Amino acid sequence: MKPLPIQNSWVLVTGASTGLGRASALRLAASYQAKPLIVGRRLDNLRELQSEIGERFNVPCEIIVADQREIEGREKIAAKVIELKVNAAFLAAGLTSAGPFDASRADAYAEVIGTNVAGFTDLLARLIAIFRQQPFESSIIAVSSLAGETSVPFQAVYGASKAYVSTLMRALSVELAGTGVSVGSFAPGGIDTDMAALSDLKWGKFGLMDVDRCATLAVDALVHRRSFAIPGMGNRLTYLASRALPRSLMSRLAALPYRRPQ
Numbered sequence: 462m463k464p465l466p467i468q469n470s471w472v473l474v475t476g477a478s479t480g481l482g483r484a485s486a487l488r489l490a491a492s493y494q495a496k497p498l499i500v501g502r503r504l505d506n507l508r509e510l511q512s513e514i515g516e517r518f519n520v521p522c523e524i525i526v527a528d529q530r531e532i533e534g535r536e537k538i539a540a541k542v543i544e545l546k547v548n549a550a551f552l553a554a555g556l557t558s559a560g561p562f563d564a565s566r567a568d569a570y571a572e573v574i575g576t577n578v579a580g581f582t583d584l585l586a587r588l589i590a591i592f593r594q595q596p597f598e599s600s601i602i603a604v605s606s607l608a609g610e611t612s613v614p615f616q617a618v619y620g621a622s623k624a625y626v627s628t629l630m631r632a633l634s635v636e637l638a639g640t641g642v643s644v645g646s647f648a649p650g651g652i653d654t655d656m657a658a659l660s661d662l663k664w665g666k667f668g669l670m671d672v673d674r675c676a677t678l679a680v681d682a683l684v685h686r687r688s689f690a691i692p693g694m695g696n697r698l699t700y701l702a703s704r705a706l707p708r709s710l711m712s713r714l715a716a717l718p719y720r721r722p723q
């Protein structure tokens with residue numbers, strides 16, 4: 462498939478206030494002069510990113526403060542996507558809940574599922590409907606995770622939410638073939654971001670991918686309209702192992718980086 466022309470176009474980036482979303486908005490502006498429409502709940506972070514994009518790349522950038530769990534937030538995003546004639550979307554908003562599966566964490570699980578699954582699905586459906594009406598081609602990449610391929614003990618609800626994202630995007634990439642709307646998922650292993658810092662990893666930053674490198678590969682997946690992309694050789698080998706080895710063994714291996722409860 463031909464790369465999507467995104468030079469000087471508006472590109473929606475959710476989860477842009479930190480981490481992979483932030484780094485991808487910068488990469489889009491730096492490499493393509495694409496104009497990021499950045500979304501998150503933390504206005505200060507988004508304002509700082511907007512200034513950086515303007516100062517470093519002289520590229521316009523617009524902000525939406527929205528909670529992906531709330532219908533009002535998703536409506537705000539959809540309205541702006543129509544107004545600006547956005548033709549690509551990088552959906553990085555997501556959160557985790559680390560620790561043993563336990564009823565005391567029910568609120569955290571509701572937040573993970575509300576953001577990564579329910580809110581994500583509704584936003585995606587709105588974006589696809591908008592993009593299908595537009596007279597030009599478009600691309601959507603949702604950030605899933607290797608955690609969705611292997612399952613992850615001690616981040617089990619998060620891993621299950623990412624398996625949902627991967628499975629959904631795989632199915633939709635087939636459903637939407639020939640419509641001009643390409644969709645896919647991007648499945649990193651650990652990335653050196655706030656989320657990894659919150660994941661209670663035994664080995665600190667060991668094995669985590671640099672966020673700017675990951676963002677470069679993520680933007681490449683968006684532009685080249687990949688239906689599924691895994692950044693980095695180590696992650697691709699892990700993925701291949703997850704297809705070849707018994708799933709129970711992969712789940713036990715996936716638990717190794719996590720501190721176990723005493």
Ligand SMILES: NC(=O)c1ccc[n+]([C@@H]2O[C@H](COP(=O)([O-])OP(=O)(O)OC[C@H]3O[C@@H](n4cnc5c(N)ncnc54)[C@H](OP(=O)(O)O)[C@@H]3O)[C@@H](O)[C@H]2O)c1
Pocket residue numbers: 475476477478479480481482500501502503506527528529530552553554555556576604605606607648649650651652653654655656657
């Ligand atoms: N870090 C890793 O090791 C890793 C590995 C594989 C996949 N991923 C995935 O990569 C994506 C980016 O994560 P990251 O590592 O960059 O972590 P991060 O720095 O914590 O970024 C998460 C982003 O999601 C936004 N977000 C969270 N809940 C939201 C909500 N309810 N509504 C709107 N925005 C919300 C946050 O912004 P606000 O708080 O301002 O709303 C933040 O910008 C996530 O989907 C994550 O699952 C991460």
